[in-house]
Amino acid sequence: MYLKGKGKLLLIAAALLLLPAGLAACGKASSSTSSSSKQGYTPKQLTVEFVPSSNAGTIEAKAKPLEGLLKKQLGIPVKVSVSTDYNTIVEAMGSKKVDVGFLPPDAYVLAHKQYGDKVLLQAERFGVKEPNDQATKQLVNYYRAQILVRKDSGIKTLKDLKGKKIAVQDTTSTAGWIYPAVEMLKHGVNINKDNIQTVTVKGHDQGVLSVYNKNTDAAFVFQGARNLVKKDDKDIMSQVVPIYTTAKIPNDTITVRGDMSAKWQKKIAEAFKTIAKTKKGHAIISSVYSHEGYVDAKDSTFNIIRDYDKQIQKLDK
Structure with missing residues (x-):
């Protein structure tokens, strides 16, 4: 009985000695899992969608070559398409079917409010003056x-x-x-x-x-x-x-789904800015939406849109 009791004591002592190491290992595993979840979504294939500001078929044909340019920059396959309307693209991003959206300002505000989607870039265009919509030589981040x-x-x-x-x-x-x-x-x-x-x-x-x-x-x-x-x-x-x-209305956005990792947000933003500076890339974005380039964007720029959204609620009062 004495030997059995001693054996039990030895086992308990050994277990107590191992416990801190086991807890430390658990802590490391837990920390690793948490860190991974904090890193966010990492795309294996990037889905990019445009809104139909003009004929959808024409836009898709013009935008398709972006697939190859983005793939070269990002190192993963890219699929470009055009949504049926503004609401569809917001819902597609919310349901994680679309990773990147070329969203006009109000669609961005809606996507941010409902799904936490994040604005990366804002388009720059040449200004337009009346009476015949002539383009100026000044790059602006707004339109009317x-x-x-x-x-x-x-x-x-x-x-x-x-x-x-x-x-x-x-x-x-x-x-x-x-x-x-x-x-x-x-x-x-x-x-x-x-x-x-x-x-x-x-x-x-x-x-x-x-x-x-x-x-x-x-x-x-x-x-x-x-x-x-x-x-x-x-x-x-x-x-x-x-x-x-x-x-003035803030220019269109390039927006990503809300759970996109910070690393990939940066990669995607840099890819679009780089592409816009190339001859081929510039020709594509200019033909699709008259974009001349992209600058970093911040959410507060679109507070004016939120104000107009409040005002339009008065239509039904």
Whole structure:
């Protein structure tokens, strides 16, 4: 009995000696697991999606060559596609089906609020001046929205839009809905209540054409959208004219899903900035969205969008 008891004591002592080492090992394993979870999502294949600011098929064809350029920069396969609308891309990023989105400002604000998506870059474009949307030589990080009508329509002011038909984009489109609708409200015209019929079209080029072809009386578009159809309709500048141009809107974003690792956020941002400086890369981004390059972005830049989002809630009050 004594030997058995001594044996038990020896076993207990050995166990106690091993316990600190075991706890330390557990602590290291736990720390390693935690560190791994903090590192965030690491893509094995990068999915990049664009919004259809003009004909979706045309945009996809122009953007597809980005796959090869991004793959070269990042070292992983890349898939580029175009969403059906603004809301779809936000939901796709929220459900982790899309890693990187070319989001207009309001879609970014929505994606950040709902899913914690993170803005990496903001686009730079050449400024645009009236009356015929000529490009300036100054790079800017903003754009404006316009309300277009036919020159022969007799519509001269925002109040003249009461009872008319207006071509708009999705309700998350900053230039195609929010800014023009809020500006109209400030001038005493409620797009939801003043006998105005809205027609949702896919792409700002379609908004311009709907006015040109007299399918609608007016259209909400980004300033410069008439240039999208100028090649085919050479009289567009004289026949379709702006009656209102809004305040500045922060430029489009390159946004990543909320759980993207910090390391990959940096890699993706650097890849797009590098590509934009190459001859081939610049030609692609310029042809797709008239982007000239990218600069680092911060969330606070888009607080003005949040303010307009609050104001547009007044449409239904």
